Amino acid sequence: MKLTELFTDGRFVITSEAGPPKGVDTTKMLEEVDLLLDKVDAFNVTDQQSSVMRLGSLAVSHLLKQRGAEPIFQLTCRDRNRIALQSDLLSAQVLGIENVLCLTGDYVSLGDHPGAKPVFDLDSVSLIHTVKTLCEGQDLAGKELLGNPDFCIGAVVSPGADPLEPQTIKMENKLQAGAQFFQTQAVYDLDQFAKFMKQIDHLDVPVLGGIILLKSAGMARFMNRNVAGVYVPDDLIDKMDESTDRVATSIEIAGELVRGMKDLCQGVHIMALGWEKWVPDLLTEAGL
Secondary structure, X not given: OOXXXXXXXXOOEEEEEEOOOOOOOOXXXXXXXXXXXXXXXXXXXXXXXXXXXXXXXXXXXXXXXXXXXXXXXXXXXXXXXXXXXXXXXXXXXXXXXXXXXXXXXXXXXXXXXXXXXXXXXXXXXXXXXXXXXXHOOEOOOOOEOOXXXXXXXXXXXXXXOOOOHHHHHHHHHHHHHOOOEEEEEEOOOHHHHHHHHHHOHHHOOOEEEEEEXXXXXXXXXXXXXXXXXXXXXXXXXXXXXXXXXXXXXXXXXXXXXXXXXXXXXXXXXXXXXXXXHHHHHHHHHOOO
């Protein structure tokens, strides 16, 4: 089912991530999917996350579809030109995949093949336009398609960016290009997130607030130093530092954030980063 249908039904949408393995053994990944199959609405299948070579998001999205899960096919511009991007989108539709998340992609210097040649033929805005164009029955060369796809098109935004104005301008550009929902970078400050949601209220578009489970105070400090648009407040870092049960404290923090988001946005996207087995506890803590 397309996420747009869930938003239209007034559901508070819950999505999680499925991270393709670095290899062909999908056992662990599929076990994690099975654990959450009846607890989340869809799984965002990451595309060579952090520029690290892994099993492809298209193949994994197909595996999830066969398993009865709803995949969100993540597609980045880093590794493919416009011909390959359009071809993969058509392939996704033929495989029954209905949701796509469009990203520019991390630079190759961040990953495990820093000598790779990046492509970036398109960026996230032009990729969104590409998906919309295909859905309207033409390719980027203006050629008519023999049967056109019908995707729910997603994009990303960083509500914690400073300054915020460039993010909101780009968000508007993505909407004009064809985006139908937004997934945010990790949120740890509900007051800041509330200000962001008020600022974009006129756009009238569904937003999934991002939740990353904190594993330690050190992880929080690392994100503050290195992840653009993410800021973990000092009180949460202190809470993790003083905790005698990191998992319980992390779930408590995330649960409070999710509860706070219920009146601010249309759903949450949970990034467990290897802690998928704790997501059911998080959902219970959040009252979902």
